Amino acid sequence: MLERKYALPILVLATVLLAFAITYNRCEEAPLINEAVLSMPDAITVSFDYPVAADLKQMAEGAQYIVIGEYTRFNSAWNMARDPRDITKEDPDNYTEGWLYDFNVEKVLKGSIADASIQVNHRHSETISVTESDAEVNSLGIIVKQATVTNEVAVEVADPTFIEPELNSKYVLFLCKDNTFGYYYAALEPFSIKLEDKVAVLQSNLSGDNDPFHSRVTASNSKQIDVNFFGSVSITDRISGMSYDELIGKIADYTA
Amino acid sequence: MTKLNVRSLIHLGLGLLSICIVVAAFAIPTYAYTLAPHKLPSKVASYTWGSNLQTSNSVIRNGFENAIDDWYDASSVVFYYSSSSNNTLNSIYESSSSLYGRATITSSNGIVTKFTATVNAGNSYISNNNVARSAANHELGHVLGLDDKTSGIAIMNTNRNREITYVPKADDIDGVAAIYD
Numbered sequence: 001m002l003e004r005k006y007a008l009p010i011l012v013l014a015t016v017l018l019a020f021a022i023t024y025n026r027c028e029e030a031p032l033i034n035e036a037v038l039s040m041p042d043a044i045t046v047s048f049d050y051p052v053a054a055d056l057k058q059m060a061e062g063a064q065y066i067v068i069g070e071y072t073r074f075n076s077a078w079n080m081a082r083d084p085r086d087i088t089k090e091d092p093d094n095y096t097e098g099w100l101y102d103f104n105v106e107k108v109l110k111g112s113i114a115d116a117s118i119q120v121n122h123r124h125s126e127t128i129s130v131t132e133s134d135a136e137v138n139s140l141g142i143i144v145k146q147a148t149v150t151n152e153v154a155v156e157v158a159d160p161t162f163i164e165p166e167l168n169s170k171y172v173l174f175l176c177k178d179n180t181f182g183y184y185y186a187a188l189e190p191f192s193i194k195l196e197d198k199v200a201v202l203q204s205n206l207s208g209d210n211d212p213f214h215s216r217v218t219a220s221n222s223k224q225i226d227v228n229f230f231g232s233v234s235i236t237d238r239i240s241g242m243s244y245d246e247l248i249g250k251i252a253d254y255t256a
Numbered sequence: 257m258t259k260l261n262v263r264s265l266i267h268l269g270l271g272l273l274s275i276c277i278v279v280a281a282f283a284i285p286t287y288a289y290t291l292a293p294h295k296l297p298s299k300v301a302s303y304t305w306g307s308n309l310q311t312s313n314s315v316i317r318n319g320f321e322n323a324i325d326d327w328y329d330a331s332s333v334v335f336y337y338s339s340s341s342n343n344t345l346n347s348i349y350e351s352s353s354s355l356y357g358r359a360t361i362t363s364s365n366g367i368v369t370k371f372t373a374t375v376n377a378g379n380s381y382i383s384n385n386n387v388a389r390s391a392a393n394h395e396l397g398h399v400l401g402l403d404d405k406t407s408g409i410a411i412m413n414t415n416r417n418r419e420i421t422y423v424p425k426a427d428d429i430d431g432v433a434a435i436y437d
Contacts, residue, residue: 041362041369045294047398049357049391052406052414084308084349084377093307096350121352128360137369139297141343176380178352185352228293235406 043226044128044155051188056239060254063174063187065111071165075100075119087180095127100183101165110255120173121185123159130155160229161189163203170195198244207237289412289431294363295401299436302338306346316347316375319388323396330424331432333400343371349378356382357391359398371399390422397424402431
């Protein structure tokens with residue numbers, strides 16, 4: 001009789017203890033990775049998935065249009081990030097700056113372009129928002145305590161593939177067209193070959209000794225943040241040094 | 257008889273050596289993964305849908321859902337949904353751009369504290385299901401700690417045909433194993 005009397009409370013107690021044990025174990029499995037103090041990451045990594053061409057053949061095949069001509073002037077800067085619900089408007093949450101250049105088309109090697117002058121967009125830079133907060137986040141990425149203090153820090157980073165074109169110099173460009181805005185843009189990376197005295201010079205940060213893919217910026221709270229770009233693949237430049245005739249001949253072969 | 261045995265042994269030895277060379281040549285990967293300077297705390301991570309992927313059945317959301325399954329099948333990586341997650345899967349619309357996807361990852365001491373993986377709805381090829389899935393898998397590969405490469409059969413190869421290579425391949429799986437196993 002006595003045993004029956006205590007059976008229910010013991011069962012309830014056991015259930016509570018079991019539930020506590022399970023909860024405790026879960027907390028053990030997911031420790032906090034942000035302390036309950038104002039914390040700021042020490043590194044930002046931005047990855048891109050964009051098409052990279054390994055050689056001239058891939059550049060020629062990947063482009064919808066190939067043109068020879070000259071940049072005549074810098075036209076304007078604009079926000080390439082658009083509101084997905086209405087792409088005529090800017091994205092209120094993202095800012096990616098494009099630089100538009102007027103380009104005088106002298107010869108079309110691939111595709112059909114009726115206009116003598118086109119606008120070519122170069123991806124120039126983007127603004128990344130980094131949050132400094134006292135939120136607690138566990139190792140599974142779950143916010144276990146909402147932030148009471150939040151500082152949004154804007155970090156502007158240059159696009160590591162950007163190379164400012166030289167006005168009134170000859171270039172061969174490998175392009176696609178944005179039918180909404182009418183702008184032409186890089187079909188892939190690299191997409192530009194400069195012609196210096198009828199000799200080709202490939203324009204790409206992927207093949208040079210420069211390292212624009214790793215930098216350090218100072219946030220508004222003076223903290224140093226490393227900025228690493230993925231897409232820092234290197235390519236072998238087999239184009240620079242080609243004569244104009246050789247270059248045009250090969251492009252003709254690849255686009256035939 | 258002894259001469260014959262010695263000769264047979266030499267032939268046997270040379271034969272085995274040749275087999276070893278051939279096997280070794282095929283066993284050494286021509287292209288190996290490269291690693292990023294960060295990794296997730298473990299192979300289990302939460303995510304929530306960003307403002308542009310709240311509704312199901314879009315090409316990009318389907319791409320991410322398939323990619324989540326693909327990484328689980330390939331490397332037992334678990335990405336699970338939680339509305340309380342600090343991590344986001346989303347789409348952006350970047351126009352006049354050949355960008356397929358982008359991931360922004362913040363880390364402290366090499367451990368990921370937050371990630372936002374996005375696929376670009378403004379890319380003219382992204383309406384293809386395989387291309388969207390390929391881009392989503394590539395970005396999740398970055399989240400896991402894999403870097404880009406330009407050759408070989410791998411989801412991290414920026415040179416890949418995205419209609420054909422849209423799930424993690426052996427090289428990607430080896431990379432994730434090197435990080436977490």
